Amino acid sequence: MLRFNKWSLTPFHLLTLLLTLTLTLWLLNVCFNLPTWLLLVPIALIQFLSFLFFHTIKEKGNIAVVYYCGYALVIFLLFKWFNSMAITSLTYTQWLGSFMMVPQPVFAYFLSSTLMLSSMFIALIYYFVIIHFRPMVLILISALPATICIRMGRPTVSSYLFIFMGILLLLYMYYCSYEAEELPYTVLPCTKSYWSTMSLLLLCIFLTCSLLLIPGSNLSNPIHTLLRTQVTNHLQPNYTTSTLPKESTATSAPTALSDTPIFEVRATKPVYFRTRGWDYYEKNAWHVKREALSLGYQLPKSEMNQKLEQKSLVLLNVIERLEKNGLLQDMPELTHLLEAPISPITYYAAYVTTLNYSHYMYLNPPGLISISNPFSPLDLYLNALEICFANDKTRPYPNEGYVISYMDTFPASNSREMLLIESLDPSTYNQLINFLLDRVWEQHNLQQAQEDEYFLKKCSDEMETATLHFLDIPNSITKRTYDLAQKITASSTSTYEKALAIQNYFYNGEFTYDLNSPVTPLDKDAIEYFLFESKRGTCVQFASAMTMLCRAAGIPTRYMEGYVCEEYDASKGCYIIKQKHAHAFPEVYLPGYGWRIFEPTIPATENEKSPLSLILLLITCLMFLFILYFLSKVLSEQLWRLWIVRQEPKIALEAIYSRLLKRLKKNGYVIEVSMTPINISHILLEQGIDLTWLTEHYCKVHYGHCSCDKTVVLQALQLYKFLYHVHP
Structure with a gap:
């Protein structure tokens, strides 16, 4: 047993307190996503007082057990008292079990959890450091938050881990100093071999952490600039995005993937999330040409904006009202649509939790209605490029959650809405809108006629905006791209059929999804090089190519970036969005519907591995083997001493x-x-x-x-x- 003066606090004691504090903050951060600075003072106070109490009773022999039981009883009573003050219908067990699914800010439960974990860890650490120094037991204790990290899909290697290991190494060095030279704990051993061994181990730990934590070393997105524009965006609190980067590269180059989780999403089905869009392509990159597109309107969406999301249904409701009033007797092609069944609109909610990942834009699914935070109100805006943003004070910080309400408005096949979409192109759509505008005022209900006219004009304005802003084609796109677009869509009539034909063109077997695609030559256009020469690329090349082919066919299309939420973790009961799920895709404006995501990117083959991923895997394995070798030597020495x-x-x-x-x-x-x-x-x-x-x-x-x-x-x-x- 290590003996200290009763009231003296040596560096060994202070390191023990720091070790306990680090472990407690680590676990609380992992479990509850709480900011550590809010908990630092109360945890430090609880553990310091507990440490002094343990230090006082340590020399009292068997009676110390009685004192400790009294201490445990006091902690338990305080725990129950805090829980009794909670203003919620959930018990503590129910709240703890459902926290990650439906987080509720119950302050009393947070406080009781902090008290219990602080007292538990100070007792464990005090015994296995001051009473019986057992470094292997301490490492096993640290496995608790690490295991929870793995269970929740969060990065195991974090600042908490190597701070904990660094403090533990210092404690071990002090302990070895005492054993080897019987010196006080204020003195460290000064032998060259000892310090070289400790330095090597520390270097390995910090190198491992650096490899796993540096964001630039293993970013997931198939194009580096795609993640760059999503990670390093900085907004001003003026509700515009004029200060965002204006470029996203479309050239091909070898790319690394990463399995690092960045979001957890509790949703009922897979979903595409948008983060931003681009309107203009030039010099092998996508740009924001029109600043007006960056101006946003406040969420939640107004009733009219929600009706525009349900455009096909609302249009058919107008047609149905006119038909009932006998105003469509000369339009059998419209009344014929009403014979098909209605496709119901489904409403969904998704709870998104960020995982050690700061983002200046909120995830935005098609059909977005609102985004809310269970802990605090949000002041959010959405613009024409589908960037959902807030001011700096309300952006989603790491380990923060928010709830997304959205609707799925794309109709089922053979429904009246789908039949309408499949029959329209820009020309027939404008004719339909103008025809309905002429007839709505012949209704008997003037208020309804006024609402219908306002809605129809909004539909016309939206189509005009899409045509004005999302049909630009640069001079670098040659006639062969136009010819290819005409060839693909030659047998199609409606906009939807043309877009579907262009999407299916990439699945004809000529194109390959390839993370190691050849670099675009400097004298060639990136899109044409992909379409006609390499035919190998990632989602960026596929999405860019479809966007340009659609525009060449006269279809308003925008290039979008975001994430695909489709990897479901049954053990957690949620979807996991990793860095490698960052995605690029085109959105086509369909007359009578609005913006619709298409997916031209063909699936990747199983044998496509990034060289950088393999290198990192090899380095990780070597580090693991080295640590295993080091621990085996230490363990064998300890076992020999026990045997002797x-x-x-x-x-x-x-x-x-x-x-x-x-x-x-x-x-x-x-x-x-x-x-x-x-x-x-x-x-x-x-x-x-x-x-x-x-x-x-x-x-x-x-x-x-x-x-x-x-x-x-x-x-x-x-x-x-x-x-x-x-x-x-």
């Missing part, structure tokens, strides 16, 4: 002497088989190592067949430990 003290004194003394000579010989001391123990003792003494006492007892036992007691063995073991640390 349980042997007969004679056998133990001979084993200690033999092992010590082997270690000294390994460190370069001249020890030959022909030398007698006395000769070896004299030679070592000349080199500063005094084995006279041990040699005398060894000769008596080995040659004189004398007996020895346990005390001699323990003293010999202490000498061995000293030389072990001085000459490792």
Whole structure:
């Protein structure tokens, strides 16, 4: 047992407190996503007072157990008291079990959890550091938050991990200093070999953490700039996005993928999330050409904006009202649509949790209605490029959650809405809108006629905006791209059929999804190089190519970036969005419907692995093997010492002497088989190592067949430990 002055606080004590504080903050952050600075003062106070209490009762023998039971009872009563103050219908167990699914900010439960974890960890750490120093047990204790990280799909390697390991190494160094030289804990061993070993281990830990934490080393997005524009965007609190990067590269290049989770999404089905769009392509990159597109309107969406999301249904409702009023007798092609069944609109909610990932834009699914935060109100805006943003004070911080309400408005096949969409192109759509505008005022209900007219004009304005802003084609796109678009859509009539034909063109077997696609030559256009030469690329090339082909066919289309939420983790009951799920896709404006996501990117083959991913995997394995080797050496030494003290004194003394000579010989001391123990003792003494006492007892036992007691063995073991640390 380590003995300290009753009230003195040495660096060893302070390191113990820091170790406990780090572990507690780590676990609370993992479990509850709480900002650590809010908890630092109360946790430090609880653990410091508990430490002083344990330090006071440590020397009281068996009565200390009674004191500790009293301490545990007080903590339990405080825990129950805090829970009784909670203003919620959930019990503490229910709240704890459902926290990640339906988070509720119950302050009393947070406080009781902090109290319980703080007191539990200070008791464990105090016992396994001050009473019985057991570094392996401490490492096992640290596995608790690490295991929870893995369970929740969060990065296991974090700042908490290597801070914890760094403090633990310092504690171990102080402990070794005490064992080896019996010096106070304010002194560290100064041997060159000891410090080199510790430095190497620290270097390995920090190198491993650096490899796994540097965002640029293993970003997932198939095009580096796609993630760059999503991670490093900075907004001003003026509700515009004029300060965002204006470019997203469309050139091809080898790309690395990463499995690092960045979002958890609790939703009922897979969903596409948009983060931003682009309107203009030039010089092998997508740009924001029109600043007006960056101006946003406030969420939640107004009733009219929601009706525009349900455009096909509302249009058919107008047609149905006109038909009932006898105003469509000369339009059988419209009344025929009403014979088909209605496709119901489904409403959904998704709960998004960010995982150690700061984002200036909120995830935005098609059909978005609103975004809310269970903890605080949000002041959000959505613009024509589908960027959902807030001011700096309300952006989604790491480990924060928000709820998305949205609707799925795309109709089922053979429904009246789908039949309408499949029959329209820009020309027929404008004719339909103008025809309905002429007839709505013939209704008997003037208020309804006014609402219908306002809606129809909004539909016309939206179509005009899409045509104005999302049909631009640069001069670098040659006639062969126009010819290809006309060839693909030659047999199609409606806008939907044309877009579907262009999407299916990429699935004809000529194109390949390839993370190691060739770099676009400097003198070539990236889209045309992909379409006509390489035919290998990632989602960026596929989405860019379809966007340009659709525009060449006269279809308003915008290039979008976001994430695909489709990887479901059954153990967590939620979808996991990883860095590699960052995605690019085109959105086509369909007359009578609005913006619709299409997916031209063909699936990747299973054998496509990123070289960088393989290198990182190899480095991780080597690091793991090194740490395993280091731990096995430490463990084997500890097991040998446990074995030696349980042997007969004679056998133990001979084993200690033999092992010590082997270690000294390994460190370069001249020890030959022909030398007698006395000769070896004299030679070592000349080199500063005094084995006279041990040699005398060894000769008596080995040659004189004398007996020895346990005390001699323990003293010999202490000498061995000293030389072990001085000459490792």
